[in-house]
Amino acid sequence: MSLDDAFKDPFFRDESFFGDFSYKNSPHAVNRFPFPFPEDDYMYSVNMEPHVKGRPGSIFEHYFDVDEHYVSEMRDRARVLEQDPLRCQSLPHMTLAGWDLLELIMEKFAEEYPQWFALTKDSNRWHWINRPLGIDQKFTFLDESTLPMGPFEYITRQAQGDFTLQDQREDNLWIEAGMVTSQADWSLDFDIGMNFHEWHAPVPLAHQMGIFDRALKFLLALQHGAPVRRFNWTMTVDPLLDTSPENYHKWGPTKTTLTPENIGKRQHLRVELQTLIRLPRSNAICFPIRCYLISMDDLVTRPKWARRFHRVIKTVPDELATYKGFIRNKPMILDYLSKFDDGAPTSPGWWPED
Amino acid sequence: MSGQTRLTVIVTEVVAVNSLIKRFRFVREDGGLMPGFSGGAHTVVEMDDNGTRRLNAYSLMSDPADTSGYEISVRRDDTGRGGSLFMHNGVKPGMKMVISQPVNLFGLDLRAKKHLMIAGGIGITPFIAQMAQLDSLGHRFELHYAMRDRELGAYMKELSARHGERVHAYYDLEKQAIDLANLLKIQPLGTHLYVCGPKGMINWVLSTAKAMGWPKGALHSEEFLAPPVGEAFKVELSRSKITVEVGPTQSMLEALEAAGVDAPYLCRGGACGQCECRVTASDGEILHYDHWLSDEQKAAKTHIMPCVSRFKGERLVIEL
Numbered sequence: 001m002s003l004d005d006a007f008k009d010p011f012f013r014d015e016s017f018f019g020d021f022s023y024k025n026s027p028h029a030v031n032r033f034p035f036p037f038p039e040d041d042y043m044y045s046v047n048m049e050p051h052v053k054g055r056p057g058s059i060f061e062h063y064f065d066v067d068e069h070y071v072s073e074m075r076d077r078a079r080v081l082e083q084d085p086l087r088c089q090s091l092p093h094m095t096l097a098g099w100d101l102l103e104l105i106m107e108k109f110a111e112e113y114p115q116w117f118a119l120t121k122d123s124n125r126w127h128w129i130n131r132p133l134g135i136d137q138k139f140t141f142l143d144e145s146t147l148p149m150g151p152f153e154y155i156t157r158q159a160q161g162d163f164t165l166q167d168q169r170e171d172n173l174w175i176e177a178g179m180v181t182s183q184a185d186w187s188l189d190f191d192i193g194m195n196f197h198e199w200h201a202p203v204p205l206a207h208q209m210g211i212f213d214r215a216l217k218f219l220l221a222l223q224h225g226a227p228v229r230r231f232n233w234t235m236t237v238d239p240l241l242d243t244s245p246e247n248y249h250k251w252g253p254t255k256t257t258l259t260p261e262n263i264g265k266r267q268h269l270r271v272e273l274q275t276l277i278r279l280p281r282s283n284a285i286c287f288p289i290r291c292y293l294i295s296m297d298d299l300v301t302r303p304k305w306a307r308r309f310h311r312v313i314k315t316v317p318d319e320l321a322t323y324k325g326f327i328r329n330k331p332m333i334l335d336y337l338s339k340f341d342d343g344a345p346t347s348p349g350w351w352p353e354d
Numbered sequence: 355m356s357g358q359t360r361l362t363v364i365v366t367e368v369v370a371v372n373s374l375i376k377r378f379r380f381v382r383e384d385g386g387l388m389p390g391f392s393g394g395a396h397t398v399v400e401m402d403d404n405g406t407r408r409l410n411a412y413s414l415m416s417d418p419a420d421t422s423g424y425e426i427s428v429r430r431d432d433t434g435r436g437g438s439l440f441m442h443n444g445v446k447p448g449m450k451m452v453i454s455q456p457v458n459l460f461g462l463d464l465r466a467k468k469h470l471m472i473a474g475g476i477g478i479t480p481f482i483a484q485m486a487q488l489d490s491l492g493h494r495f496e497l498h499y500a501m502r503d504r505e506l507g508a509y510m511k512e513l514s515a516r517h518g519e520r521v522h523a524y525y526d527l528e529k530q531a532i533d534l535a536n537l538l539k540i541q542p543l544g545t546h547l548y549v550c551g552p553k554g555m556i557n558w559v560l561s562t563a564k565a566m567g568w569p570k571g572a573l574h575s576e577e578f579l580a581p582p583v584g585e586a587f588k589v590e591l592s593r594s595k596i597t598v599e600v601g602p603t604q605s606m607l608e609a610l611e612a613a614g615v616d617a618p619y620l621c622r623g624g625a626c627g628q629c630e631c632r633v634t635a636s637d638g639e640i641l642h643y644d645h646w647l648s649d650e651q652k653a654a655k656t657h658i659m660p661c662v663s664r665f666k667g668e669r670l671v672i673e674l
Contacts (some may be wrong), residue, residue, distance in 0.1 A: 091465075092465075093463075093464035093465045094464075096464065096491065100390075103390075142490070167464075168461060169461065169463055169571070170570075170571050217627070217628075221620050221626065221628050223359045223454075223455055223457060223620075224359070224389050224391075224455035224456055224457075225358040225359050225389065225455045226358070226359045226455075280389050280390035280391055280392065280456070281390045281391070281392055281418060281487075282392060282464075283392035283394075283395070283458045283461045
């Protein structure tokens with residue numbers, strides 16, 4: 001996959017998610033950041049809503065959001081995969097679901113971003129062009145031998161966010177394929193083959209609340225044409241996409257290097273837009289997990305978010321702060337945020353200017 | 355992108371396959387392609403039967419790779435509630451109808467080393483789509499198809515032409531029967547068993563396989579129950595605070611919908627569990643017809659499946 005094609009769109013930032021961490025959000029990206037808290041306090045809920053088009057300019061404008069970080073994020077994925085190929089796995093029976101996903105992404109990208117992507121079909125002979133990544137591929141749909149790698153890996157190297165594919169059988173969902181390089185501390189290699197209850201076992205509190213039983217029943221009935229979405233969030237030091245258990249020894253200790261002076265720049269809110277999509281030919285469920293990172297310095301430039309985020313962090317139970325991995329720095333985070341909370345009321349919803 | 359779970363379609367073909375079965379083909383009204391689907395999926399067809407709204411689930415039998423249209427087959431049930439009669443007598447080519455996006459409660463397990471399929475009568479339809487899909491994927495399968503006689507053996511000729519030795523027919527009137535015990539005995543390890551047909555056949559196949567030690571996860575069955583007819587009854591809804599009258603040829607779910615209650619559903623045939631309701635008071639007998647609730651739940655009278663089950667007695671209150 002060549003990234004140094006003649007095509008260059010200045011929209012895409014050239015930046016890194018490791019080493020010097022040159023990742024940054026433009027003012028436009030800050031303004032459209034998916035701040036995930038509609039209220040001043042936080043507790044688990046299934047919080048699903050239909051995945052329908054939202055406000056122009058927002059991350060909900062398109063079915064899949066392709067943003068200014070696209071090219072650099074794909075480069076980071078290739079880097080992580082080179083070091084650890086097991087971040088992408090697809091059990092043999094999931095190949096059909098991989099084709100389903102390839103079709104969905106190619107069709108949506110070509111339809112919604114014609115300036116960057118094109119797909120033409122002559123029956124099963126397809127022609128795919130990805131200009132930002134310099135890819136021009138002719139292949140036969142459903143014939144693996146015509147692609148340089150399996151359909152799932154092929155397409156998820158070209159789409160932001162992690163992806164997992166769940167097979168549905170025995171009234172359960174089984175995670176049996178995944179491309180996982182920008183994860184909040186979970187391992188595909190560890191989880192692959194598990195069912196819905198097994199892979200959620202580490203999550204505190206929610207089991208007792210019956211959340212997973214209800215969520216599973218809901219997902220088993222997820223219908224074609226009616227995808228849903230929800231947010232999840234955590235805290236990450238430095239804009240590191242690959243916060244994996246495999247590399248914990250590299251990024252875990254950075255939590256001890258935060259100071260009141262650097263916390264605004266280095267502590268990031270990490271938001272996952274999770275979508276759930278029923279795939280047609282395989283009846284599998286696709287679960288894109290799209291990661292958005294914002295530094296606290298950028299976040300507090302929106303007064304409503306600054307006030308609310310302070311109140312949310314204050315009310316997060318310690319079990320959750322521990323699970324999300326920021327209990328150690330919670331007091332320092334609160335100190336930083338308290339300076340931006342004057343106690344004024346906040347308007348409902350998460351849009352910054354409403 | 356939309357939250358679109360229904361498709362507006364035009365009926366393009368109505369074919370009398372034999373004296374009991376008609377086949378229908380639907381294409382999209384807007385001229386677009388149908389969504390792809392997985393073998394074993396069904397669609398819920400919405401009917402306006404002289405002001406009575408009926409929603410019946412039918413297996414998709416066309417090739418899942420063919421996104422130009424969907425096909426279903428409907429067996430006429432002269433003593434039923436009228437859905438199949440409406441399809442047979444009321445649906446003509448050119449008519450506009452609304453159908454649901456595909457839903458699959460009878461999916462193939464693509465981990466299987468071999469797919470062994472047993473069909474009875476009209477239960478053949480999901481297998482037609484599944485075999486087309488397995489054929490294009492290069493998976494190993496074998497069909498055993500029992501029917502009353504050659505006249506009613508819809509689709510056998512086509513299937514033989516398409517799949518050759520992989521399909522086997524059994525005609526009741528010619529005293530032919532599936533030698534099930536032997537068939538199950540000779541299957542290679544990793545075979546998955548699928549059965550669709552009348553209740554008696556499903557029970558026979560599943561109980562034989564279980565007794566022979568087949569793992570539960572390798573057994574798949576689908577039986578759509580048509581909601582049975584019965585005596586009229588009333589049901590009180592504790593949340594909506596209304597009482598709904600259920601007519602003799604109406605299901606409780608249909609009556610709720612007719613009363614404007616937005617009740618959840620998926621299969622409308624007692625199989626998927628989506629419409630399960632908690633019963634808060636029951637002075638009488640709940641006539642459970644579903645195969646979703648456990649025997650304990652049925653006996654405890656704590657839940658009811660309004661898509662197929664009925665009530666006989668003084669007072670029924672459900673949480674809805």
